[in-house]
Amino acid sequence: MTRKFHRTARPTPSKGRAVARAGxxxxxxxxxxxxxxxxxxxxxxxxxxxxxxxxxxxxxxxxxxxxxxxxxxxxxxxxxxxxxxxxxxxxxxxxxxxxxxxxxxxxxxxxxxxxxxxxxxxxxxxxxxxxxxxxxxxxxxxxxxxxxxxxxxxxxxxxxxxxxxxxxxxxxxxxxxxxxxxxxxxxxxxxxxxxxxxxxxxxxxxxxxxxxxxxxxxxxxxxxxxxxxxxxxxxxxxxxxGALAGSGAEFAPVGPRHGQLTVRPAGRVEVVERPTEQAHLVLGLPGLSRHDERRWALGVLSAALGGSMSSRLFQEIRERRGLAYSTYSYTASFADCGLFGVYAGCRPNQVADVLKICRDELDQVVRSGLADDEVERAIGQLSGATVLGLEDTGALMHRLGKSELCWGEQLSVDDMLLRIASVTPDDIRSVARDVLGARPSLSAIGDFTDEQVSRLHDAVA
Known part of the structure; x- marks a missing residue:
């Protein structure tokens, strides 16, 4: 058996409301x-x-x-x-x-x-x-x-x-x-x-x-x-x-999750000092909830910034400067909030240079958005990844279950591709201002000197 590990109330009667039967x-x-x-x-x-x-x-x-x-x-x-x-x-x-x-x-x-x-x-x-x-x-x-x-x-x-x-x-x-x-x-x-x-x-x-x-x-x-x-x-x-099958009464399913959790104020720095060869960094900001329609534009923006080998961060940090082996951007969406993060792993004496590039790229996108060809390439990359990621039954099962639990509906792949393809450069500029325009926070793990720790704090000042 292969096993991989990441990392309620009782049923409420439907009170007479009909529950769907047929598929x-x-x-x-x-x-x-x-x-x-x-x-x-x-x-x-x-x-x-x-x-x-x-x-x-x-x-x-x-x-x-x-x-x-x-x-x-x-x-x-x-x-x-x-x-x-x-x-x-x-x-x-x-x-x-x-x-x-x-x-x-x-x-x-x-x-x-x-x-x-x-x-x-x-x-x-x-x-x-x-x-x-x-x-x-x-x-x-x-x-x-x-x-x-x-x-x-x-x-x-x-x-x-x-x-x-x-x-x-x-x-x-x-x-x-x-x-x-x-x-x-x-x-x-x-x-x-x-x-x-x-x-x-x-x-x-x-x-x-x-x-x-x-x-x-x-x-x-x-x-x-x-x-x-x-x-x-x-x-x-x-x-x-038997034990969880109910008593013959009809019960309504629990609906999608909603919450009120907010992200902490910007500009926070947390450093864990540990004897590692590399420093591991995540520079990030509050993102969008999974119910926010702007998430499609943010996904395209993330793909252009750090979602592929042709992305801005990968090209500047790894290809041109050779400062890191792994660097990428990502989004995480929850019921009521979200995260946008940029990860890089580099030697401790290079953290200042890496973080400066990350800040500069984020600031540039806030000021100017993305070029039309970057948007087009990111849409193509995200669309292709979406379809190719659903080419096996496990991925399809994952989409079915998560969609039902988190949204209460099934969005077809065609609909998803349409949402991605409809993202415009103006949408990118708008979501960049909304999400990336704030002061970022930073998390870091590595074997840092006092001076390097000081530079970590300076990077989000």
């Missing part, structure tokens, strides 16, 4: 087949995309819970549960879970984010009933055995240690803290050594019961499948679980 067509994806959606009486949503030309299926269950749902003392609970749901149910042992999927050549995996968790299996189309049964059983029937809770605690502490040994990854956690502080979005998804050690089986069980009822779950499936058959099999799998 209506939502339109083609532009890559594969039609998307269909059904809501079961329990509030469980099932969204599928048929891809008849393949022999595989990716089956996933998305939970409307992430690390931002944790209190400070529960930090790491969502990720802890992600591990524990592989560790045995009322019907299967941990070995049974892995062995059943391994026996048919499938892959079983999961990841935890700040606003959602996903468990999925990629499997041959003929073995889809097995994947449905195993993954649904994991999510609804976990026993959270105390011995497994204790054993997995050690595994998670090792995972935290492994992450701490990778400053190129740690700097992004540090950047979240720089921008959000000691809030649910500023704390690490994995938790800390102290919080993980303090989490008890009872607290984890309470968290599990609060966040894994059907109204907070989305089943997303892509591949060679029949929608109605999938709905019947999913319904049967959840009915077998």
């Amino acid at each position: 209506g067509h939502l339109g083609g994806s532009g890559v594969a087949g039609s998307v269909r959606r059904t809501v079961l009486p329990s509030g469980l949503r099932v969204v599928t995309e048929a891809v008849p030309a393949v022999r595989s299926v990716t089956f996933g269950i998305w939970a409307h819970v992430g690390s931002r749902d944790e209190t400070p003392s529960l930090n790491g609970a969502t990720h802890y549960l992600e591990h524990l749901l592989f560790k045995g149910t009322r019907m299967r042992s941990a070995l049974d879970i892995s062995a059943e999927v391994d026996a048919v050549g499938g892959e079983l995996n999961a990841f935890t984010g700040k606003e959602y968790t996903c468990y999925f299996a990629r499997i041959l189309d003929s073995d889809l009933p097995l994947a449905i049964d195993v993954v649904a059983d994991m999510l609804t029937g976990s026993v959270l055995d105390p011995s497994e809770v204790a054993a997995e605690r050690g595994v998670i502490l090792e995972e935290i240690a492994m992450t701490e040994d990778d400053p190129g990854e740690c700097v992004h956690d540090l950047f979240s803290h720089t921008m959000f502080g000691d809030t649910s979005l500023g704390r690490p998804v994995l938790g800390t050594v102290d919080t993980v050690q303090s989490l008890t089986r009872d607290r984890l069980a309470e968290f599990y019961a609060s966040h894994y009822d059907p109204t907070r779950l989305v089943v997303a499936v892509a591949g060679n499948l029949d929608h109605e058959t999938v709905v019947r099999q999913v319904s049967a799998a959840f009915d077998r679980a």
Whole structure:
């Protein structure tokens, strides 16, 4: 079994409002087949995309819970549960879970984010009933055995240690803290050594019961499948679980997340001194929420600034100056806010030069926007990456589940490409002023002298 780790209320009755039953067509994806959606009486949503030309299926269950749902003392609970749901149910042992999927050549995996968790299996189309049964059983029937809770605690502490040994990854956690502080979005998804050690089986069980009822779950499936058959099999799998299947009443699904978290004031600097060969830097600003229509223009802007080998930052920092091996820009969007960041890894004695280039490029875009040919190239790059990134059933499943959970609707790939293609140079200038015109903040990890630390502070002055 291959596993890779990143880094609620009880069901609410629908009060007489009809819940959709039939799986209506939502339109083609532009890559594969039609998307269909059904809501079961329990509030469980099932969204599928048929891809008849393949022999595989990716089956996933998305939970409307992430690390931002944790209190400070529960930090790491969502990720802890992600591990524990592989560790045995009322019907299967941990070995049974892995062995059943391994026996048919499938892959079983999961990841935890700040606003959602996903468990999925990629499997041959003929073995889809097995994947449905195993993954649904994991999510609804976990026993959270105390011995497994204790054993997995050690595994998670090792995972935290492994992450701490990778400053190129740690700097992004540090950047979240720089921008959000000691809030649910500023704390690490994995938790800390102290919080993980303090989490008890009872607290984890309470968290599990609060966040894994059907109204907070989305089943997303892509591949060679029949929608109605999938709905019947999913319904049967959840009915077998019993405990989370509801009492016969109708329940409405939990809607997309909305929040009110704001980013901290600009110009903050956080430095972690560590004996590394490279310094790892993230220079960034508040971005846009995933509900902000300007996010399409910001995506194109990010692609032009640091999204490819022909981007401004890559060309200036790496190709022309040879100051860094890796440099890029990125956006992160949440329900109520977002981030825009520029990353670079370089030797500590070059941080001042690298940061000056980053500031100069950001300032230039704010003043002048992008040239028409840069916008056109960035649109092409982003459009191509969008389509090529959806050329397998796993990526399609990811889009289905995230779209349903985060937006409550499915935007076809054709619609996405139209939004990207409609971005104009004026849109770029406007979003650059709105997002990049503020004073940036900086997160840095490395082996710095006092003078270099001073220069880090000067870089955002």
